Amino acid sequence: LSANLNGRVAVITGASSGIGEATARQLASRGASVALIARRADKLEALAAEITAAGGTALVIVADVTDADAISRAAATVEKELGTTSILFNNAGIMLPAPMQEHAVDQWKHQIDLNVTALVTTIGAFVDQLVVSAAKGGPSDLINTSSIAGQNIFPNFSVYSATKAFVTHLTTTLRVELGAQGVRVGSIAPGLVKTELAGHVTDAGVSDWIAGADDSITLLNAEDIAEIITFTVSLPAHVNLQHIAVLPTGQP
Ligand code: NDP
Numbered sequence: 101l102s103a104n105l106n107g108r109v110a111v112i113t114g115a116s117s118g119i120g121e122a123t124a125r126q127l128a129s130r131g132a133s134v135a136l137i138a139r140r141a142d143k144l145e146a147l148a149a150e151i152t153a154a155g156g157t158a159l160v161i162v163a164d165v166t167d168a169d170a171i172s173r174a175a176a177t178v179e180k181e182l183g184t185t186s187i188l189f190n191n192a193g194i195m196l197p198a199p200m201q202e203h204a205v206d207q208w209k210h211q212i213d214l215n216v217t218a219l220v221t222t223i224g225a226f227v228d229q230l231v232v233s234a235a236k237g238g239p240s241d242l243i244n245t246s247s248i249a250g251q252n253i254f255p256n257f258s259v260y261s262a263t264k265a266f267v268t269h270l271t272t273t274l275r276v277e278l279g280a281q282g283v284r285v286g287s288i289a290p291g292l293v294k295t296e297l298a299g300h301v302t303d304a305g306v307s308d309w310i311a312g313a314d315d316s317i318t319l320l321n322a323e324d325i326a327e328i329i330t331f332t333v334s335l336p337a338h339v340n341l342q343h344i345a346v347l348p349t350g351q352p
Pocket residue numbers: 113114115116117118119120137138139140141143163164165166191192193194195214245246247248289290291292293294295296297298
């Protein structure tokens with residue numbers, strides 16, 4: 101394991117809360133320069149101030165990842181301000197499960213636009229930098245946030261689960277292509293993590309199911325995932341974790 105991440109430039113989408121925020125904090129504490137991407141400027145500024153006060157380097161980029169032009173500009177800004185990206189934690193996402201017969205068309209589209217289309221757009225914006233970074237001889241990492249819902253079955257999760265199955269399979273396939281150029285590609289598939297994610301769910305049945313799990317088992321927290329991401333990017337450059345499934349011990 102590398103003792104530190106000094107000199108590495110890490111881009112984190114969804115850095116304003118939950119898994120992304122915790123991961124940005126941990127990567128920065130290990131010496132990486134971090135670019136924080138999300139829509140809520142106040143949350144990003146607060147995190148950047150905290151990282152800077154601790155002696156780290158953080159760049160705030162307020163952007164909606166579903167805006168392809170904004171993400172393209174973000175990639176140029178990172179390169180100019182921090183240097184070539186060597187870690188992309190492609191993590192922004194939304195979970196809006198509901199029975200199909202609720203016809204929540206806007207929620208289907210929202211999940212596909214963000215979890216699928218924007219995830220690919222973001223890879224496209226940063227892939228050249230990741231390849232350049234690998235060509236310089238150091239480790240270079242793309243990690244996509246999937247979900248255990250991409251492989252296990254949860255009632256009423258069909259559209260969300262399908263977006264995450266997409267993430268997992270895209271990762272597996274892209275790994276072969278980018279691995280040949282020295283870029284490690286992996287996905288992380290968490291079970292239930294205590295974050296803001298469940299707060300966006302509008303379906304009462306799904307909300308009750310999540311609340312019931314929260315009452316009966318100890319959920320993962322965002323820091324648990326951040327530690328795994330930090331471990332993953334700290335491995336020697338020839339070691340590529342392709343897929344990590346991590347569940348709360350008590351989650352079936
Ligand atoms: P949060 O809701 O806490 O974080 C989601 C992040 O995504 C926020 O920073 C949010 O920031 C950002 N985001 C949402 N929409 C956009 C957008 N259009 N453009 C830019 N950023 C956006 O939830 P988590 O930390 O739990 O979620 C992170 C990832 O983990 C997601 O992909 C989720 O599907 C996945 N996951 C979560 C699990 C859990 O149980 N919590 C389990 C398995 C996977 P902002 O609103 O400021 O834009």
